[in-house]
Amino acid sequence: MGRNGTVMLNLGGLIEVEKYRYVYLMFFLVLFVLILCSNCIIICLIWIHRNLHEPMYIFIAALSLNTLLFSTVIYPKLLVDILSHQQRISYSACLVQLFFFYSLGASDVMLLLAMSYDRYVSICRPLQYASTMSTTTVSVFLALSWFVPACLLSVTVVIQSQQKICSLKLGGFFCNALIVNIYCMLPTFLTVWILISLSMIAICPVLFIFFTYFKIFMVAYRSHGEVRKKVVDTCLPHLLVLMATVCLMVVDIIVGLLESVLPKNMQLVLTLQTVVYNPLFNPIIYGVKMKEIQKHIKKMLRCNHVRISKTQVE
Template identity: 85%
Template sequence: MGRNGTVMLNLGGLIDVDKYRYVYLMVFLLLFVLILCSNCIIICLIWIHRNLHEPMYIFIAALSLNTLLFSTVIYPKLLVDVLSHQQRISYSACLVQVFFFYSFGASDIMLLLAMSYDRYVSICRPLQYASTMSTTTVSVFLALSWFVPACLMSVTVVVQSKQKICSLSFEGLFCTAKMTKIHCMVPTFLTVWTSITLLCIAVFPVLFIFFTYFKIFMVAYRSDGEVRKKVVDTCLPHLLVLMATVCLIAFDVILGLLESVLPKSAQLILSLQTVVYNPLFNPIIYGVKMKEIRKHIKKMLCCNRVRISKTQVE
């Protein structure tokens, strides 16, 4: 128990904190700054340049914003834990972290679903694109991408908050589904609801995405080189990001299933995978692979070089 009767949980995910404290601090701080800067650049470029005010780029900006929110839920607490002698979190804060971790993670998949549908209409039904992907349609997709996961996860978190606690510690860098191990029992309703949630925000959307891309590649296979080039330029980055997101889900599931047999170092590495490469991977892929975004990044870098040169001359 903490002050004022607050239930405090001990996190045991870090290894030899006292020995590697400043290594952890520098690595986490560097990663957090890189994630913030890279995703903010993508958002700002799409916001500023009117030729990027298209559904595809709006979804990319939303994905970067979602990544910023996801990372902000995790990294500040990690930095505090590294600087603390005890890695602890209140039970209520842990539930909040679980809610946002999975809500924003699921929103990534929902936004990728919206992107896949956008590319499907653009390539398979180009004459209907303007009417189908209207401002209203894009707004609905964006709203649902955040609203549906939040609603589903709110039920999960509320049910978890009602459960009796039998342990005050668990192995983890931050609060995920692993924290259910502190409960004396997991009710059948929660197990069923978790399965339904996983189907709604992960399995079915991913299957739909793969189906749309299968249709896109079939059209590209029967079309000329121009259509194939469009598919490679606009669909390949989305597929790469999708695979990274699927890996994030896989790592979290593996941690939950194999925690008892995995060494602590392996658990640490897998936990870091869920919050490191995916938030960094997204802006890098879109900055390198998306032609229009890459063009604006080059212009921005060239302008900065010119300004620096002028300042040095003066």
């Protein structure tokens, strides 16, 4: 218990914090700065340049914004914990972190769903693209991408908050699926609700995305070289991000189910993937693989180089 009867949970995910405190601090601080800078660059480039004001790039900017919010939920608290003698979090704050972690994670999947539909219409029904992917359609996709996961996760968190706690030790270094292990027992209806939510915001969207890209590649296979080039240039980055997202979802589930079996070192490494890989991987993929974004990044770097050269001459 903390002050005023607040329930405090002990976070045990980091190994030998006292010994490796400054290694952890530098590692996560550098990561956080890189994540902020890389995603902010993607968002600013898309915001500034009018030729990037297209549905595909708007969804990429939304994905980068999502990543910024996702990282802000995890890293600042993690850095404070590393500098503290005890890694602790209040139960209410843990539920809030849990809500944003999974809500924003599910929003990533929903945004990737919107991207796959955008690519499907662009490649398979090009004559209908302008009317189908209108500003209203894009706005609806963006709203649903955040609203649906938030609604489903809010119900989950409210139900969880009513459950009896039997343990104050949380195996991770932030609040994720491992939180189920602190409860005396989970009621059947909560388990069913979690499975329904998982199906709605993860399993079904991912299956639909794979089906969409299957249709796209079938069209590309039957078409000439220009269409195939367009598919590779615009769909490959989305597929890479999707595969990474799916893998990390599976990793998170595995860590939650096998906490008692996994060695602590392996558990730490696997958990790190969920907060390190995608936030850095996404902007790098889109910055390198999307030619229009890559072109603006190179132009920005050239301008900065010229300014530095002029400053040195003066």
